Amino acid sequence: MKSRIYTVDDLQRQEVQRDIQTTFQRGGNVVFPTETVYGIGASALNQEGINGIYAIKGRPQDNPLIMHLVDTTSLEEYVDVDQPYINTLMERFWPGPLTMVFTKKEIVPHYFTGGLQTVGVRIPGSDVARKVIAIAGVPVCAPSANISGRPSATLFKHVLEDFQDKVDILIDGGKSEVGLESTVLDVTSDTPVILRPGMITYEMIQEVVPSVQMNQEVLGEQTPKSPGMKYKHYAPKALLTIVEGNKDDVVAYINQQTKQHHLENQRVGVIVTDDVKHRFIAKHQFVIGRLDQDAEIASNLFAALREMDTLDVDYIYSLSFHQGSYSEAIMNRLLKAANNRIIKVN
Ligand code: TXA
Ligand code: MG
Numbered sequence: 001m002k003s004r005i006y007t008v009d010d011l012q013r014q015e016v017q018r019d020i021q022t023t024f025q026r027g028g029n030v031v032f033p034t035e036t037v038y039g040i041g042a043s044a045l046n047q048e049g050i051n052g053i054y055a056i057k058g059r060p061q062d063n064p065l066i067m068h069l070v071d072t073t074s075l076e077e078y079v080d081v082d083q084p085y086i087n088t089l090m091e092r093f094w095p096g097p098l099t100m101v102f103t104k105k106e107i108v109p110h111y112f113t114g115g116l117q118t119v120g121v122r123i124p125g126s127d128v129a130r131k132v133i134a135i136a137g138v139p140v141c142a143p144s145a146n147i148s149g150r151p152s153a154t155l156f157k158h159v160l161e162d163f164q165d166k167v168d169i170l171i172d173g174g175k176s177e178v179g180l181e182s183t184v185l186d187v188t189s190d191t192p193v194i195l196r197p198g199m200i201t202y203e204m205i206q207e208v209v210p211s212v213q214m215n216q217e218v219l220g221e222q223t224p225k226s227p228g229m230k231y232k233h234y235a236p237k238a239l240l241t242i243v244e245g246n247k248d249d250v251v252a253y254i255n256q257q258t259k260q261h262h263l264e265n266q267r268v269g270v271i272v273t274d275d276v277k278h279r280f281i282a283k284h285q286f287v288i289g290r291l292d293q294d295a296e297i298a299s300n301l302f303a304a305l306r307e308m309d310t311l312d313v314d315y316i317y318s319l320s321f322h323q324g325s326y327s328e329a330i331m332n333r334l335l336k337a338a339n340n341r342i343i344k345v346n
Contacts, residue, residue, distance in 0.1 A: 003163070003170050008033075008128050011171070017135050023168045024136040029053060031145045031159050033173025034129040036097045036182050036198070037152040037302070038159050039068070039142030040167065041132070050112045050141060056166055058148045065112040065141040066099050066120035066184075070133045078108050078139065079119060085209045086187050092208050096125040097182040098200045112141050122182055128173050144181055151234045151302040151337065154179045158306055179299030180329050186215075194218060197329040199298070204325075218332065234337035236305045238269065238313045242338050244320040245345035251279045253345045254317045258282045261315050269313035271304045273297075276319075284311045294324025301330060305337055 010016045023030055027048030030041045040057065042049030044067050054061060069075060072090060079102035081087070089100065104119040113119055124130060133140045144152035146162055153159045154176040163170060183198030183205075191211040194202060197218060205212045241257075243250050258268045258281050269284035273291040286304040289296035308316045320342070321330045335342065 001165055001168070003165050003167055005170050005172060007172050008174075011128070011131055011135070020132065020135045020169060021137060024049065024138060024140070027052065028168040029056065030132065030136075030169040030171065031153075031163055031167050032129060032132040032142070032171045033126060033156075033176060034068075034124040034142075035126040035176065036124075036178045036180060037154050037176050038145035038156075038173075039129070039140075040145040040163065041068070041136070041140045041142040043136060044109065044112065044139040044141045046138075047109065047111050050109075053141065053143060056163070057143065057146070059143065060148070062114040063143075064114035064116055064118075064120065065143050066122055066182075067108075067112075068129070068133050068140045068142055069121060069123050070130050071095075071123060074139075075121065078105055079103060079121060080105065083187055083190060083192075085192065088208050089185070089187070089192070089205070093200050093204075095123040095130065096200065097178055097198055098122065099182045099184045099196075101184060101186045101188060101195065103188050118186075118188055120184060126173070126177075128171070132171065149233065149235055151236070151305040152181060154299065154302045158302070161306070175299070177299065178295075179301060179303075180326075180333060183329075185212075197332050199326060199329060201325050201328065234302070234305060234333055235339065236308045236316060236337060238308055238316045240305075240308075240316040240318060240338040240341065242318050242320050242334060242342040243345060244342060247276060249345040250319060251276060253343070255279075255281050257315070257317065266314040267312065269308045269311055269316045271308070271316065271318035273319060273321075282317070284308070284313055288321075291321075292323050294321065294326040294330065297321050298326045298330050301333060 024043045027046045029052045099120045099122040101118050101120045146152045156172040183200040184196035186193040193213045193215050261268045268282040270280050270282045271286050277287050288300045
């Protein structure tokens with residue numbers, strides 16, 4: 001198969017719109033940008049297209065997909081909006097990087113819900129994403145566009161790495177603005193529960209729904225309620241270790257490890273912030289942003305992990321990132337990528 005590649009401007013052209021629409025309707029797949037990460041989409045109403053997503057990503061069948069809508073007009077055709085706080089959340093955070101998990105109605109096909117009676121729904125903030133869903137004319141299921149286990153795609157080159165000539169249509173929307181996947185919030189009971197942290201933070205939700213809880217599994221204390229959380233995630237090929245502590249000790253530790261690995265002819269990459277970038281002896285460095293700019297760090301995190309794969313290093317050391325309101329989501333992804341390997345040096 002040869003993928004057809006379109007730019008955002010191409011979406012204005014009628015023959016491109018027709019191609020996108022028929023591809024969705026015939027059970028094909030379309031990779032498109034959203035404000036969080038790229039998604040690999042299929043019509044929610046076409047089982048062949050959904051099967052395509054699972055097959056191409058190598059995604060386990062029990063991991064459900066989230067459904068993307070253009071707006072809330074048709075929401076209640078698919079799900080029960082039965083908690084009084086849901087409307088407030090929708091008004092405040094939609095369109096945007098928030099996925100809400102509702103009790104599904106019968107009409108929602110079982111083939112993408114992983115056997116659950118619930119379904120995650122999101123109205124993306126990205127105009128381009130909403131344009132694609134509008135062209136599709138159906139709800140669009142879209143997991144993050146990455147081969148299962150790899151870091152999510154936040155640049156079009158990541159999309160090409162994973163999906164060129166494996167997916168019918170790839171839409172180039174440049175860099176994803178947010179860079180981490182949406183916050184997943186269970187809204188099926190009288191207190192909403194965060195299943196996956198994201199840019200819509202606990203504090204932001206708490207402002208409008210004071211009773212909001214953080215799922216124990218996110219805190220690492222329980223078996224996953226969100227099926228996707230139990231799988232290996234975001235993992236680069238090399239062994240990733242997070243090093244935490246005071247700045248001088250962290251630099252010293254990473255340099256000492258690097259020296260050791262070099263003696264063994266191993267390649268080392270480091271993920272560092274702007275303020276300390278000159279202090280590392282490792283040849284391969286990814287400067288992820290400024291220490292106090294959490295939004296910048298979030299938007300570059302997956303690119304950093306993928307870059308390390310491209311550089312073919314054997315060991316990766318990363319600083320930890322605890323400043324700013326996005327740090328919870330950043331550290332959630334980074335810890336998964338590191339399989340919880342974290343060293344505290346002071
Ligand atoms: O930002 C995003 O959410 C991106 C863009 C493309 O919209 N999509 C995304 O999808 O990250 P995915 O499939 O990679 O992650 C969805 C997460 C998974 O961890 C999945 O297990 C969980 O949401 N999830 C989906 N449906 C669920 C449900 N009914 N109950 C609990 N968790 C659910
Ligand atoms: Mg994903």
